Amino acid sequence: MAGKREAKRDALKSALIAATRSLIAEGGLKGLRARDIAAKTGCALGSLYTIFDDIDTLILHVNFQTLQAIEAEMDTALAGVADDRAFEALGLAYLRFVAANRNLWAALFEHHMPEGATVPVWLDEEVAALMAKIDAPLARLMPEASPEEVTDRARTFFGAVHGVIAISVENRFVGVPMETLEREIVALTGILTHGQAQGPRMVS
The missing domain is CATH 1.10.10 (Arc Repressor Mutant, subunit A)
Known part of the structure; x- marks a missing residue:
């Protein structure tokens, strides 16, 4: 029973x-x-x-599924791709997911927990799993870096690509036109990859 x-x-x-x-x-x-x-x-x-308990918790479960879907897109994009093309593949996969699921993607960033509430561990773990898709190829391009440095750089890379996509799909005044956004993501990820391979200038 x-x-x-x-x-x-x-x-x-x-x-x-x-x-x-x-x-x-x-x-x-x-x-x-x-x-x-x-x-x-x-x-x-x-x-x-x-x-x-509340609608916020329900939204978190939806956001968890959205993160899983993005992670799956990234897995597919990375299949058989060399490290020097990994960020291009990831950037384009992210762009295509956003274009096809704009409202679900937006909910990831628009939803805020009530004051005093904490994000559940299972959601933080899914975010970490998604970021690990960037960490892995990046770590191979940064063999002398610590895991913490790789994580910071991965978040920087993600922030750069996400920022360009966000201001463009939201039609902000400095956004890239949608018809050329894919081309510009390829260019941006190429610059990031090339710059990392050359060894970025260290800031003391």
């Missing part, structure tokens, strides 16, 4: 996450309401709160 209750609970949890993901994909975070999630799932509003 307990097993059936647990299975029913797990099924409702999955359905609520799927409904929330669908609503975010359709309309973004703005205006996302618990009653709409419950209605889309076909359950009572109170049932939602028997599974999740």
